Amino acid sequence: MTIQLEANLQNLRAKAPLVHNITNFVVMNFTANALLAIGASPVMAHAVEEVEDMVSIAGALVVNIGTLSPLWVEGMHSAMAKAAQTGKPIVLDPVGAGATPYRNNVLTALLEAAPPAIIRGNGSEILALAGASIQTKGVDSTADSTDSIGAARALSERFGSVVSVSGAVDVIVHGNRTAWISNGVPLMTKVTGMGCSASALAGAFAAVVTDPFEAAVSAAVTMGVCGELAYRAAKLPGSFQIAFLDTLSDISPAHLAELSKIRLE
Amino acid sequence: MTIQLEANLQNLRAKAPLVHNITNFVVMNFTANALLAIGASPVMAHAVEEVEDMVSIAGALVVNIGTLSPLWVEGMHSAMAKAAQTGKPIVLDPVGAGATPYRNNVLTALLEAAPPAIIRGNGSEILALAGASIQTKGVDSTADSTDSIGAARALSERFGSVVSVSGAVDVIVHGNRTAWISNGVPLMTKVTGMGCSASALAGAFAAVVTDPFEAAVSAAVTMGVCGELAYRAAKLPGSFQIAFLDTLSDISPAHLAELSKIRLE
Amino acid sequence: MTIQLEANLQNLRAKAPLVHNITNFVVMNFTANALLAIGASPVMAHAVEEVEDMVSIAGALVVNIGTLSPLWVEGMHSAMAKAAQTGKPIVLDPVGAGATPYRNNVLTALLEAAPPAIIRGNGSEILALAGASIQTKGVDSTADSTDSIGAARALSERFGSVVSVSGAVDVIVHGNRTAWISNGVPLMTKVTGMGCSASALAGAFAAVVTDPFEAAVSAAVTMGVCGELAYRAAKLPGSFQIAFLDTLSDISPAHLAELSKIRLE
Numbered sequence: 001m002t003i004q005l006e007a008n009l010q011n012l013r014a015k016a017p018l019v020h021n022i023t024n025f026v027v028m029n030f031t032a033n034a035l036l037a038i039g040a041s042p043v044m045a046h047a048v049e050e051v052e053d054m055v056s057i058a059g060a061l062v063v064n065i066g067t068l069s070p071l072w073v074e075g076m077h078s079a080m081a082k083a084a085q086t087g088k089p090i091v092l093d094p095v096g097a098g099a100t101p102y103r104n105n106v107l108t109a110l111l112e113a114a115p116p117a118i119i120r121g122n123g124s125e126i127l128a129l130a131g132a133s134i135q136t137k138g139v140d141s142t143a144d145s146t147d148s149i150g151a152a153r154a155l156s157e158r159f160g161s162v163v164s165v166s167g168a169v170d171v172i173v174h175g176n177r178t179a180w181i182s183n184g185v186p187l188m189t190k191v192t193g194m195g196c197s198a199s200a201l202a203g204a205f206a207a208v209v210t211d212p213f214e215a216a217v218s219a220a221v222t223m224g225v226c227g228e229l230a231y232r233a234a235k236l237p238g239s240f241q242i243a244f245l246d247t248l249s250d251i252s253p254a255h256l257a258e259l260s261k262i263r264l265e
Numbered sequence: 266m267t268i269q270l271e272a273n274l275q276n277l278r279a280k281a282p283l284v285h286n287i288t289n290f291v292v293m294n295f296t297a298n299a300l301l302a303i304g305a306s307p308v309m310a311h312a313v314e315e316v317e318d319m320v321s322i323a324g325a326l327v328v329n330i331g332t333l334s335p336l337w338v339e340g341m342h343s344a345m346a347k348a349a350q351t352g353k354p355i356v357l358d359p360v361g362a363g364a365t366p367y368r369n370n371v372l373t374a375l376l377e378a379a380p381p382a383i384i385r386g387n388g389s390e391i392l393a394l395a396g397a398s399i400q401t402k403g404v405d406s407t408a409d410s411t412d413s414i415g416a417a418r419a420l421s422e423r424f425g426s427v428v429s430v431s432g433a434v435d436v437i438v439h440g441n442r443t444a445w446i447s448n449g450v451p452l453m454t455k456v457t458g459m460g461c462s463a464s465a466l467a468g469a470f471a472a473v474v475t476d477p478f479e480a481a482v483s484a485a486v487t488m489g490v491c492g493e494l495a496y497r498a499a500k501l502p503g504s505f506q507i508a509f510l511d512t513l514s515d516i517s518p519a520h521l522a523e524l525s526k527i528r529l530e
Numbered sequence: 531m532t533i534q535l536e537a538n539l540q541n542l543r544a545k546a547p548l549v550h551n552i553t554n555f556v557v558m559n560f561t562a563n564a565l566l567a568i569g570a571s572p573v574m575a576h577a578v579e580e581v582e583d584m585v586s587i588a589g590a591l592v593v594n595i596g597t598l599s600p601l602w603v604e605g606m607h608s609a610m611a612k613a614a615q616t617g618k619p620i621v622l623d624p625v626g627a628g629a630t631p632y633r634n635n636v637l638t639a640l641l642e643a644a645p646p647a648i649i650r651g652n653g654s655e656i657l658a659l660a661g662a663s664i665q666t667k668g669v670d671s672t673a674d675s676t677d678s679i680g681a682a683r684a685l686s687e688r689f690g691s692v693v694s695v696s697g698a699v700d701v702i703v704h705g706n707r708t709a710w711i712s713n714g715v716p717l718m719t720k721v722t723g724m725g726c727s728a729s730a731l732a733g734a735f736a737a738v739v740t741d742p743f744e745a746a747v748s749a750a751v752t753m754g755v756c757g758e759l760a761y762r763a764a765k766l767p768g769s770f771q772i773a774f775l776d777t778l779s780d781i782s783p784a785h786l787a788e789l790s791k792i793r794l795e
Contacts, residue, residue, distance in 0.1 A: 026558045026574050028291045028332075032457040037502050042457070043361065044291050047334040053365035067558075069577040069601065071334070096573065100583035190779065192562035192572070237567050238775030245503025249455065293556045293597075297722035302767050307722070308626065309556050312599040318630035336599065510768025514720065 003179075005260055008209050008218045009253040013039035017059030017207035021200060022046045022076050024066025024095065027193030030241070034197040037248035038222065040204035046072050051079035059207030061088055062200050063116075065106060066095035073106050080114035089117035089206035089215070092161075093199035097121065098128025108133045111159055117212040119155060120164040120199045120219075123148035130154045149173070162212045164202065166195055170220045174213040181217065182261040183224025185231040191241045198223045217262065225259045226251055268444075270525055273474050273483045274518040278304035282324030282472035286465060287311045287341050289331025289360065292458030295506065299462040302513035303487065305469035311337050316344035324472030326353055327465050328381075330371060331360035338371050345379035354382035354471035354480070357426075358464035362386065363393025373398045376424055382477040384420060385429040385464045385484075388413035395419045414438070427477045429467065431460055435485045439478040446482065447526040448489025450496040456506045463488045482527065490524045491516055533709075535790055538739050538748045539783040543569035547589035547737035551730060552576045552606050554596025554625065557723030560771070564727040567778035568752065570734035576602050581609035589737030591618055592730050593646075595636060596625035603636050610644035619647035619736035619745070622691075623729035627651065628658025638663045641689055647742040649685060650694040650729045650749075653678035660684045679703070692742045694732065696725055700750045704743040711747065712791040713754025715761040721771045728753045747792065755789045756781055 018041045023031055028044055035042035045054045048071070055061050061083040063076050083090050094107050111133050121129065130151035152163035152173045162174040170181040188194045201222055205215035229251065230243035283306045288296055293309055300307035310319045313336070320326050326348040328341050348355050359372050376398050386394065395416035417428035417438045427439040435446040453459045466487055470480035494516065495508035548571045553561055558574055565572035575584045578601070585591050591613040593606050613620050624637050641663050651659065660681035682693035682703045692704040700711040718724045731752055735745035759781065760773035 024574070025290050025555050026562050029294055029457060029559055032291050033502065033506070036455050036457060043364070044289070044332055045361070045365070046332065047367065049335065050333075050365040050367035053367065057364065067574055067576065068580075070579065096575070099573070099587065100575070100580040102577065102580035102583065190566050192559060192566060236776035237563065237779050238772040241563070242503040242507060242772060246501035249502050290555050294559055294722060297556050298767065298771070301720050301722060308629070309554070309597055310626070310630070311597065312632065314600065315598075315630040315632035318632065322629065507768040507772060511766035514767050 003214055003217050003262060003264070005218055005221060005257040006253040008205060008214065009222070009256055011208045012204055015208050016041050017204055018043060018057060019060050019062060019200060019203045019207060020045065020055050020058035020079065021062045021064070022051065022072065022079055023062065023064035023196060023200070026066060027196040030193035031197050031200045033245050034248055035200050035204055037245045038201060038204060042200070046075040048075045048078050051075045052082040055079045055082045055088055056086060058088060060091065060203040062091045062093070062203035063110070064093040064095055064196050064199060065103060066196065068103065068106055076110060077113055080110060084114040089203070089212055090114060091118045091120060091199050091203040091206060092116040093196060094119065094121045094125050094129045095196070097125040097132065104128065104132035115159040116161050117206055118162045118164060118202050118216045120166065120202055120216065122166050122195060126155065126163060126165050127151045134158050162216045164216045164220060166198060166220070170224065172213065172216050172220060177213055178265045179217045180263040181220045181224055183221055183259070184227045187231055187235070187237060187240050188227045190237045194223070221260045221262060222248070222256060225256055228259065268479055268482050268527060268529070270483055270486060270522040271518040273470060273479065274487065274521055276473045277469055280473050281306050282469055283308060283322060284325050284327060284465060284468045284472060285310065285320050285323035285344065286327045286329070287316065287337065287344055288327065288329035288461060288465070291331060292461040295458035296462050296465045298510050299513055300465050300469055302510045303466060303469060307465070311340040313340045313343050316340045317347040320344045320347045320353060321351060323353060325356065325468040327356045327358070327468035328375070329358040329360055329461050329464060330368060331461065333368065333371055341375060342378060345375060349379040354468070354477060355379060356383045356385060356464050356468040356471060357381040358461060359384065359386045359390050359394045360461070362390040362397065369393065369397035380424040381426050382471055383427045383429060383467050383481045385431065385467055385481065387431050387460060391420065391428060391430050392416045399423050427481045429481045429485060431463060431485070435489065437478065437481050437485060442478055443530045444482045445528040446485045446489055448486055448524070449492045452496055452500070452502060452505055453492045455502045459488070486525045486527060487513070487521060490521055493524065533744055533747050533792060533794070535748055535751060535787040536783040538735060538744065539752070539786055541738045542734055545738050546571050547734055548573060548587060549590050549592060549730060549733045549737060550575065550585050550588035550609065551592045551594070552581065552602065552609055553592065553594035553726060553730070556596060557726040560723035561727050561730045563775050564778055565730050565734060567775045568731060568734060572730070576605040578605045578608050581605045582612040585609045585612045585618055586616060588618060590621065590733040592621045592623070592733035593640070594623040594625055594726050594729060595633060596726065598633065598636055606640060607643055610640060614644040619733070619742055620644060621648045621650060621729050621733040621736060622646040623726060624649065624651045624655045624659045625726070627655040627662065634658065634662035645689040646691050647736055648692045648694060648732050648746045650696065650732055650746070652696050652725060656685065656693060656695050657681045664688050692746045694746045694750060696728060696750070700754065702743065702746050702750060707743055708795045709747045710793040711750045711754055713751055713789070714757045717761055717765070717767060717770055718757045720767045724753070751790045751792060752778070752786060755786055758789065
């Protein structure tokens, strides 16, 4: 197993996939610009009146619950059901999982209704998501979910999803496959929307790469490598976010592959 | 016919018109900053409970359907009706026209209820809008709407609106008048909200310039010239969007006029 | 009475308080980034289904009515009631007070239901807020509210709140205490979300400083000093907003105290 980073980024830029985002108010602008910068084509639409039509013309669906409310959740359900029905990969970003019962309930219902190709969150979100959607429902799991990697394995086993856990080292699991990605810089946690953009890029790669594990790894590496390059140019968060967008646009597929630090198992 | 670019920008900055925007979540921040940078005063308000009062104190209304939903559409209808009744110019940006039936239906209803002074979109949106609002209703048109300029003429004829079509060359039509504007750079398509800001600037100019055709041309030239100047400073999309805002604020009316590339017919 | 600026900023960064924001669509991204840059931890959540749970885990609540609508107002009421009940400081930003009757009515109801620790607005908003919530209700006030400082005193007397009036000189009143802060630069009025970020920072300081007057002064000084430092690096609004975020992150507590220009009475 190897990850074709160079080919995958070339492919993304050649196809410029339409990525349908139902995401939060805080990050919409940054996410749209990140998708444009890497070479994808973003569209944001959330109304139940049109999400089925929109996802039907998209290459992937990214659902992010950051600023959720009932009408938006209704749109998420419709869009995810249509995506599942038409074979479009779904990326779910469980922002703030564990913070409130409402988030946990919404996430559990979304996961049950249409299992995502990729779930991407930070460690505490993945832990909370596994707790809410598996343990609290009394579903047995052979995986140990007392840490975030165990939780990721449990979620992957239960829903068949690739689970991508962002952190100082990103860990991505699917079945018996695991990737550790050591790219990235701590400053990325000081800019809002970095995690959400990681999910959006996972959607962009999933739209053009058949294997969602490979798509998730490609997205995580792209985030991390571009974070490192941006940090060479900008050490403070305002200018860093701008340098990051510049880097997404400027990086060559060969350079991406060259700077990647992936361990596969 | 000439376009008084220098006087129009001076006028805009002297009057700092209040521009009422009902726009999409993705671009609200960038649009507000673009309006502030050029010298206007932005306000965003969408609730049906207050849009009539807000548009009553504004100099122009900009409606952009990018992330539409029923409650927002209700606010758009109220605001447009009040704007029409009180003689405030309306700019309509049909974001994503043609992407879903819901968008087409909403746009058709908005156009019928309160014809805008200016409609601004890209070629495919203008084509889709003409298709949805004219052809599908069986309304005869003498204009050929098989290309975007023909579609623009058909829309202009049907609704009395100035129609501004953004592209490599912007084309603006109204009755028997046409302007071709050759300013701008391709990188503008890689930053989200550039088109939406073009519509917002059209609203700002329309608030201070009597002739909506002249307002639309002034806005398109301002976008294009500032895009060219920003590109001299920044060749990548993150830093380009920042340089663009800087340029909107910094450009002198004389410099704007000097760099304009307009052909009128 | 002195303001422990250095200790307060150290304290904020050491504790990284969770600040719950119910704010407007235009500024959410900038506000979240400003909170991250200064060292706080932002969360945005507005649905009535979860705001009580969210405010319960937060250190402060910031309510900003910029793009209000009935469902959001419902969330504001729930969150403010829960904050009052659990002793979490509330900051209220009355964006656009006076612009429409709907805004005035919503603000009056919010003030009556749960008096904020801090009210922060510009002069015209504070004047309008006092007019709507005091004068129009026939409540006697010993304060002269014909100017914004008089209005601030009247609001402070009526609701027990610290009232922070942003302007060329910021004025902050509470009971018989007044602070005049002469930091800041005019360019701050040309970037959207600066006032909203001032309110968010007031929430961050209020989460870690017991006296809300001291929290409000610390926030206003932080905004003003960082604005001055950012202006040394960037004289135009696009790059200024980026330099401002950089400065929030980079400024040392000692430097903040050194550059502060406060007059207390």
